[in-house]
Amino acid sequence: MKKSRRRFLKIAGVSALGLGAGSAVNVLASEVVKKENPAKSGKKASENSQFQKNPKTFTADRWAIVIDTRKLDKKKTEKIQKACHLNHNVPEIPEEKKEIKWIWTDKYYNVFPDKKNEYLAEKLDGLGILTLCNHCDNPPCVQACPTKATFQREDGIVIMDFHRCIGCRFCMAACPYGSRSFNFFNPRPHIDDVNPDFPTRQKGVVEKCNLCAERLAEGKAPYCVEASDGAISYGDLEDPDSSVRRLLKSNFTIRRRPALGTMPCVYYIV
Amino acid sequence: MLDKALSGSKKYGIWIGFLLLIMGGGFIAYLQQLDVGLGITGMSRDVSWGLYIAQFTFLVGVAAGGVMVVLPYYLHDYKTFGRITVLGEFLAIAALIMCLLFIVVDLGYPSRLFNVIIHFSPDSMLFWDMIVLNGYLFLNIVVGWNVLQAERNAVSYKKWVKYLAYFSIPWAVGIHTVTAFLYCGLPGRGFWLTAILAPRFLASAFAAGPALLIILALIVQKTTKFDPGDKAIDTLSKIVCYALITNVFFFLCEVFVVFYSQNPHHMETFQFLFQGVHGHDSLVPWMWGSMFLMGFGILFLVIPRLRTNRFLLPITCAMVFIGTWIDKGMGLITGGFNPTPLNHIAEYAPTGLEIMITLGVYAVGLLVLTLLFKIAVSVKEEVGA
DSSP states (O other), X not given: OHHHHHHHHHHHHHHHXXXXXXXXXXXXXXXXXXXXXXXXXOOOHHHHOSOOOOTTOOOOSXXXXXXXXXXXXXXXXXXXXXXXXXXXXXXXXXXXXXXXOSEEEEOHHHHSTTOOOSSOOGGGTTOOEEEXXXXXXXXXXXXXXXXXXXXXXXXXXXEEOTTTOOOOOHHHHHXXXXXXXXXXXXXXXXXXSOOTTSOOOOTTOEEOOOTTHHHXXXXXXXXXXXXXXXXXXXXXXXXXXXXXXXXXXXSOEEOSSGGGSOOOOEEEEO | OGXXXXXXXXXXXXXXXXXXXXXXXXXXXXXXXXXXXXXXXXXXXXXXXXXXXXXXXXXXXXXXXXXHHHHHHHHHOOGGGGGTHHHHHHHHHHHHHHHHHHHHHHOSSGGGTTXXXXXXXXXXXXXXXXXXXXXXXXXXXXXXXXHHHHHHTTSOOOHHHHHHHHHHHHHHHHHHHHHHHHHHTOTTOTTTOOTTHHHXXXXXXXXXXXXXXXXXXXXXXXXXSOOOOHHHHHHHHHHHHHHHHHHHHHHHHHHHHHHHHTOHHHHHHHHHHHTOBTTBOTTHHHHHHHHHHHHHHHHHHHSHHHHTOTTHHHHHHHHHHHHHHHIIIIIHHHHHTOSOTTSOOOOOOOOHHHHHHHHHHHXXXXXXXXXXXXXXXXXXXXXXX
């Protein structure tokens, strides 16, 4: 009895030492990582790290989207929504109140409620205007998120870490555009054809458009742009020669609720 | 002192058993929610907060309302409140525990709760709300317990306890201010985006909290040998009266601004709540009910003969409590989400399971309250005897 207790203490002691040593090793390891961190050493990632940035990656100082509503109709917007939702594993929830959508259409006055004229141009009447996350330059959802699960990348994309989100839905209250959806149910049974290249989500987290960050990283255009036959353009807002800047220069564009100061980066030609 | 909570009359036992039963029901409903997701609730893409967050917001007020007995007693040495101060503090503890539970049951991914601490984000008002709520809970536990223990031992409490009590006074204002800041800092929600939201929250809190405390004091007076004192109850009812008047005044200020300015978006929320928009009018009877209850509450409290009527007083207090509960609960939350960012009207009604979980949390709160009050009253009976 006594012996076994001593034995136990011995094992416990050795284990504790082991744990301590383990963390010491960890500390050493993190030192090494710190030294190699290119951001701190000031060297370029490609010179020092075993991880290299894909040279094909599309980069920008501030991504923006221009939607030319004149070139869109019901058929095209449906095609665009399908391209986005199928590739991003957006589930089709039967209950409309709890549905999940990244890009969809609504009537002109619903998308632009503060642009209420008494008599609307005929062409806009009944037209479905595409709506999606505005990737605001000053995003209220990022401010509201208590865990930084929603954050803004340096290139302006407002994106989510689905593995950090606690599902408090503060971001949904904060978003002035209704761009966010919450997984009220396990989404997986509601996805017919899973795209293995993009994660599916779990129940209890929020999700929204990510401006196809995963596509840009591979040097590909966002799905909505690709499916739009030229109606949707994307590019760098800071670059005067970019396609979006050229469109903004030659067309009158509007944004959703600009008076709120969120500085949306999705522009509309109407 | 904890042992005091373990023995009691048969009625006490039945009451505890009843609460445990409701808690059990709520727990089973919560297991269902954990399994299926928040889809079992009536919340939606557009009304993404509902009954849980409404209760949370209201109960933060009840907790803050406790300061209405703490402040006169510790700051102005108002001896009349000496007998009920600990009841106010214990009420705050029970209310805060419910607040925290309502936050937890509202989370879509509760197992990640501690991400709020691990990945803390001071830009988020929710981070500050977590700090002030837990801090206030801690202050009330320490102060309430130490004061009661000193009373039991027939010694005066330590000086640091008094300083903590002083500290808890602005802190009480803080918890409700930060809770209002959760809402009123959001640019796209016109109904919430008003600087008077925090003052309005405080006014309704200082009505609802003391109103509940009066009801509890009357129950204690009737069922135990401890008498909280008629004078304390009278003073509390005056506090409820003025706080309620202030609350309604703030509300009317809001109504003036919205309707005189004719801002269509701001008007639409009020029209949705009080008239109905495009046939969406499920909240209309509730909102008018709330106005009716608060209006008559003021009338019954302003007229001295009605205020001091011991038969009417608990009814008046219940009216005040329910009136502010509707106003700050369902009205505030569903109203804030309407019209939606895409200018639709989205109605909300809680489901049966959602109500069951809510009742379960209330049962936890009532259990905590019962046990704490039992301890407090037993000590006071013992000291008095």
